[in-house]
Amino acid sequence: xxxxxxxxxxxxxxxxxxxxxxxxxxxxxxxxxxxxxxxxxxxxxxxxxxxxxxxxxxxxxxxxxxxxxxxxxxxxxxxxxxxxxxxxxxxxxxxxxxxxxxxxxxxxxxxxxxxxxxxxxxxxxxxxxxxxxxxxxxxxxxxxxxxxxxxxxxxxxxxxxxxxxxxxxxxxxxxxxxxxxxxxxxxxxxxxxxxxxxxxxxxxxxxxxxxxxxxxxxxxxxxxxxxxxxxxxxxxxxxxxxxxxxxxxxxxxxxxxxxxxxxxxxxxxxxxxxxxxxxxxxxxxxxxxxxxxxxxxxxxxxxxxxxxxxxxxxxxxxxxxxx
Amino acid sequence: xxxxxxxxxxxxxxxxxxxxxxxxxxxxxxxxxxxxxxxxxxxxxxxxxxxxxxxxxxxxxxxxxxxxxxxxxxxxxxxxxxxxxxxxxxxxxxxxxxxxxxxxxxxxxxxxxxxxxxxxxxxxxxxxxxxxxxxxxxxxxxxxxxxxxxxxxxxxxxxxxxxxxxxxxxxxxxxxxxxxxxxxxxxxxxxxxxxxxxxxxxxxxxxxxxxxxxxxxxxxxxxxxxxxxxxxxxxxxxxxxxxxxxxxxxxxxxxxxxxxxxxxxxxxxxxxxxxxxxxxxxxxxxxxxxxxxxxxxxxxxxxxxxxxxxxx
Numbered sequence: 120x121x122x123x124x125x126x127x128x129x130x131x132x133x134x135x136x137x138x139x140x141x142x143x144x145x146x147x148x149x150x151x152x153x154x155x156x157x158x159x160x161x162x163x164x165x166x167x168x169x170x171x172x173x174x175x176x177x178x179x180x181x182x183x184x185x186x187x188x189x190x191x192x193x194x195x196x197x198x199x200x201x202x203x204x205x206x207x208x209x210x211x212x213x214x215x216x217x218x219x220x221x222x223x224x225x226x227x228x229x230x231x232x233x234x235x236x237x238x239x240x241x242x243x244x245x246x247x248x249x250x251x252x253x254x255x256x257x258x259x260x261x262x263x264x265x266x267x268x269x270x271x272x273x274x275x276x277x278x279x280x281x282x283x284x285x286x287x288x289x290x291x292x293x294x295x296x297x298x299x300x301x302x303x304x305x306x307x308x309x310x311x312x313x314x315x316x317x318x319x320x321x322x323x324x325x326x327x328x329x330x331x332x333x334x335x336x337x338x339x340x341x342x343x344x345x346x347x348x349x350x351x352x353x354x355x356x357x358x359x360x361x362x363x364x365x366x367x368x369x370x371x372x373x374x375x376x377x378x379x380x381x382x383x384x385x386x387x388x389x390x391x392x393x394x395x396x397x398x399x400x401x402x403x404x405x406x407x408x409x410x411x412x413x414x415x416x417x418x419x420x421x422x423x424x425x426x427x428x429x430x431x432x433x434x435x436x437x438x439x440x441x442x
Numbered sequence: 443x444x445x446x447x448x449x450x451x452x453x454x455x456x457x458x459x460x461x462x463x464x465x466x467x468x469x470x471x472x473x474x475x476x477x478x479x480x481x482x483x484x485x486x487x488x489x490x491x492x493x494x495x496x497x498x499x500x501x502x503x504x505x506x507x508x509x510x511x512x513x514x515x516x517x518x519x520x521x522x523x524x525x526x527x528x529x530x531x532x533x534x535x536x537x538x539x540x541x542x543x544x545x546x547x548x549x550x551x552x553x554x555x556x557x558x559x560x561x562x563x564x565x566x567x568x569x570x571x572x573x574x575x576x577x578x579x580x581x582x583x584x585x586x587x588x589x590x591x592x593x594x595x596x597x598x599x600x601x602x603x604x605x606x607x608x609x610x611x612x613x614x615x616x617x618x619x620x621x622x623x624x625x626x627x628x629x630x631x632x633x634x635x636x637x638x639x640x641x642x643x644x645x646x647x648x649x650x651x652x653x654x655x656x657x658x659x660x661x662x663x664x665x666x667x668x669x670x671x672x673x674x675x676x677x678x679x680x681x682x683x684x685x686x687x688x689x690x691x692x693x694x695x696x697x698x699x700x701x702x703x704x705x706x707x708x709x710x711x712x713x714x715x716x717x718x719x720x721x722x723x724x725x726x727x728x729x730x731x732x733x734x735x736x737x738x739x740x741x742x743x744x745x746x747x748x749x750x751x752x753x754x
Binding site (some may be wrong): 141143144161164165168169170227229280289292293297299301302303304305381409415416417418441 | 500548645646648649650653672674675677680681682683684686687688690691705709710711713714
């Protein structure tokens with residue numbers, strides 16, 4: 120119980136911090152005024168239309184990445200699994216870069232293209248993983264993910280060397296990940312989309328526990344392993360695709376947060392998944408606040424900060440856990 | 443006043459000026475030492491230091507030149523060395539005659555084989571560490587290289603004198619450089635810096651990338667009487683947060699090339715920036731806004747007119 124309170128309070132604190140700090144120096148009292156809808160128009164817009172949706176979107180994306188990471192680690196029973204292991208980021212990145220190279224119009228061209236590219240990569244990996252017959256072999260799934268990544272990476276390299284350099288560098292920057300495009304509309308779309316897959320993954324906590332024991336024990340214990348594996352893969356990937364569409368490819372959160380929770384909290388998915396959601400959201404929101412303010416007015420890629428802050432914290436955790 | 447402004451800008455053109463000059467002294471000492479005891483031939487050889495501090499010597503003015511940046515390609519044509527050109531880069535499209543010169547691909551980390559196939563006696567590189575390997579390979583093939591950094595208006599006359607000396611068009615290059623310098627100085631005096639609108643030069647919208655103080659575009663803006671709201675960013679360009687843009691609240695958004703009404707103007711997060719919300723965009727087009735050239739002062743005139751029109 121105490122742990123949930125700590126997690127919940129730190130989540131609220133980090134969101135409050137992310138709204139309170141930023142490159143525009145707005146006094147804390149003004150921020151509070153702005154939050155209830157008073158104050159001058161510039162700071163009001165910064166606090167209510169930029170900082171608040173950005174903090175909430177970062178939290179939601181961080182949470183979803185941590186949950187999909189935990190699920191995929193259980194599914195393929197590989198501690199190195201993360202949301203992008205299965206070729207999804209390459210597909211999204213390639214589609215985004217092509218959208219820029221071919222100057223696809225529309226304000227939402229890049230996120231839409233990234234989403235479609237991720238879905239295409241998911242489908243391709245899924246088809247490849249099923250070549251050995253009706254059974255979804257998770258080892259083949261990993262291999263399929265790796266070869267699809269290599270292929271999209273090669274196409275990305277080809278596009279990079281053939282199209283105009285500056286635009287491509289900018290597309291790569293987008294791919295590095297960040298929440299510059301955060302808005303209430305992006306947050307609403309993301310939340311409406313993410314609720315169902317996230318709920319399903321939480322709902323499958325018990326079968327996930329069985330699956331992480333191994334496929335045969337899970338089968339003995341009554342899980343419909345084949346169906347479960349396919350559903351988990353598809354649902355987790357659909358959730359990651361939405362994360363990529365709103366924020367690019369942000370590493371580290373989906374890889375390390377699940378391990379951190381397992382170390383301090385054990386392996387039961389019924390607690391692991393919600394706790395990973397809270398801690399993942401907290402880390403990513405905090406990292407984004409640092410990325411915005413550390414070198415203001417310039418901004419760091421948020422993935423750089425998640426790794427810079429997260430790796431030392433994880434190392435400390437690892438040492439304590441090993442004792 | 444304009445004098446001191448100028449010298450500080452020159453210092454900025456050469457961030458490593460001090461180390462280069464130390465290097466120059468050492469190299470000079472060696473050269474003088476060699477000259478004192480070496481054969482007559484080496485005494486006759488003349489040379490220049492390029493923008494990476496390398497000493498470049500040619501037995502005779504270059505006859506076949508490959509230029510690996512659009513800026514130096516345009517400059518070579520301007521100083522009358524265009525007919526010596528045997529290679530240009532992919533995006534070098536000014537003057538139109540440059541398009542008749544064979545294309546050797548990219549300028550950074552270039553294709554040495556394609557360059558060597560043109561049998562040049564001088565290859566003009568953009569001064570960048572990423573070209574070190576190509577320069578070494580060309581050295582081994584006996585092909586001379588020179589590094590030219592063109593990233594500010596002050597670098598135009600300097601590069602003209604440097605390339606004029608190497609291509610045998612020195613007197614024309616010198617007079618063009620001098621004339622440009624005079625016009626540039628008087629434009630600086632007349633620009634009335636800061637009296638015009640506060641402008642953001644936007645290079646990319648997601649993530650937002652703005653043009654900072656070290657880009658020649660920022661200089662053009664200053665000469666047109668306007669102020670870059672990101673003049674404190676001591677880089678050619680930088681990624682910044684939307685919040686900073688909203689706070690700095692530029693009057694106008696300057697876009698180089700692109701659409702009349704950019705697509706990002708429709709996105710919700712950009713509505714926080716007033717100039718975007720009110721669609722106050724200024725758009726200029728043309729290669730004179732892509733790299734520093736002798737045409738810069740005409741570009742300033744066009745930019746000033748566009749700013750005035752947008753403000754009304």
